[in-house]
Amino acid sequence: MLGAGLIFWSAMQALTGMVNSFSHFILLRIGLGIGEAPFMPAGVKSINDWYAQRERGTAVGIFNSSTVLGQAIAPPALVIMQLAWGWRTMFVVIGFAGIVVGLCWYVGYRNRRQFTLQEEEQQYLASEEAARPALKFSEWLALFKRRTTWGMILGFSGVNYTGWLYIAWLPGYLQAQQGLSLARTGWVAAIPFLAAAVGMWVNGLVVDALARRGYDQAKTRKTAIVIGLVLSALGTLLVVQSSTPAQAVAFISMALFCVHFAGTSAWGLVQVMVAEHKVASVAAIQNFGSFVFASFAPIVTGWVVDTTHSFNLALVIAAGVTFAGRCATSLSSKLASISNARRFVNSRPAGTRGRHVLLLPLPALSCHCGDCSHVPRALSGEIFLYGS
Numbered sequence: 207m208l209g210a211g212l213i214f215w216s217a218m219q220a221l222t223g224m225v226n227s228f229s230h231f232i233l234l235r236i237g238l239g240i241g242e243a244p245f246m247p248a249g250v251k252s253i254n255d256w257y258a259q260r261e262r263g264t265a266v267g268i269f270n271s272s273t274v275l276g277q278a279i280a281p282p283a284l285v286i287m288q289l290a291w292g293w294r295t296m297f298v299v300i301g302f303a304g305i306v307v308g309l310c311w312y313v314g315y316r317n318r319r320q321f322t323l324q325e326e327e328q329q330y331l332a333s334e335e336a337a338r339p340a341l342k343f344s345e346w347l348a349l350f351k352r353r354t355t356w357g358m359i360l361g362f363s364g365v366n367y368t369g370w371l372y373i374a375w376l377p378g379y380l381q382a383q384q385g386l387s388l389a390r391t392g393w394v395a396a397i398p399f400l401a402a403a404v405g406m407w408v409n410g411l412v413v414d415a416l417a418r419r420g421y422d423q424a425k426t427r428k429t430a431i432v433i434g435l436v437l438s439a440l441g442t443l444l445v446v447q448s449s450t451p452a453q454a455v456a457f458i459s460m461a462l463f464c465v466h467f468a469g470t471s472a473w474g475l476v477q478v479m480v481a482e483h484k485v486a487s488v489a490a491i492q493n494f495g496s497f498v499f500a501s502f503a504p505i506v507t508g509w510v511v512d513t514t515h516s517f518n519l520a521l522v523i524a525a526g527v528t529f530a531g532r533c534a535t536s537l538s539s540k541l542a543s544i545s546n547a548r549r550f551v552n553s554r555p556a557g558t559r560g561r562h563v564l565l566l567p568l569p570a571l572s573c574h575c576g577d578c579s580h581v582p583r584a585l586s587g588e589i590f591l592y593g594s
Contacts (some may be wrong), residue, residue, distance in 0.1 A: 216300075
C-alpha cells in the first residue's frame, strides 16, 4: 500500500508540470492528497509488524522524520531547479524520482507473513502481543464511538494544523514579513524542518528509554504530546514577537521541534492504546480526521494575510489550535477513564452490587487495547476493590 501510494502521488506530481488550466491543477492536487493518505498508516503498520513494542518509539521517530527531512531538503533544492529549469520541469523531475523510489519499495519490501521466521524472531516480535482476528466492519464502526479515538483525532489536529501552516506559508512568511529574497528563503526555510526532524528523533529515543525503565508507555506518550503541544504553541506565539529573521527562524524551529515531538508520540500512542489488528484502521482514522481539520490551515492563513496584510493573527490562531489539541488529548483520557469506570460498575457481578467500591491507581497492570475483559486492564490502569 505504501509503495502504491507513493507511485500514485509521484505520477500526480509529474503531471502537475504539464497542466494548462487551474482546474486541472486543483484536480492533481487532490490526487496528491489521495496518494499521500496511505503513507503514515501503512508506515505505522509496518513498524508494528517488524519491531517489538518497547522499540517502536525510535522506529516511529526515524520513519516520521522522513517527512520533515524532505521538507528541509525541498526548499533549497526546488529553488535551484526552478531557477535553472523552470517550474514545469521541476515537477516532472520530482515525480519521476518518486516513482523510482516507490518501485524500489514495492519490489524490496515484504510483509511479516511473507517470511518464515525463526522461533527467537517470532518471540521477539510477539512479545507483549497476542494473536488477533481480522478487523470486522462492525468493529471499525465501533471505533468512532470511543472517546479515545476522537481524542487522538483532535489532538493530532493540533499537530497537523501547525505543521501545515508552516509547510504552506513559511517561504511566504520569510519573504513577505522578514524581507528575505527567494534564493535566500530556500536555504533558511530548511532550518526549522531540520529542527522538526530532530524533535522526532529525540521523542523516539526518550519514549523507548522510558519504556525500558518500566514506565507506562501510554502515559509516557500522552505526557509527551501534552508537553510538546504546549511548547509548540508558545514557540508560535513568540514568532509574532520576532523583530529579526534570526529570531523568527529560531522560534519557528522551536515550534516545529516541539509539535513534531508531540506528533511522533501521537503515532506511537496508536500502537500502545489499540489492539494490534486495529492499529492500521485507527491510524488511518486519526490521519484522515486530523488532515481534514488541518487542511483549513493554509486557507485560513491565506485569508488572514490577505485581510490584515500580516501573518501575526494567523500565527496566534495556530497557537490556539495547537493548545486546543493539548486540551483534547488530556480531556479524552479523563473521559475515557470515567466511562470505563462506569461501565465496570454497571457490569460487575450481582453479589457485589450495593457494596462500597474503592478505586485505586494501578499502572503496573494497565492495558490499553480496549478488548480486555478482566478487571484491571479494562480500567486502563485502575482497579476496583470491593468491600462491605
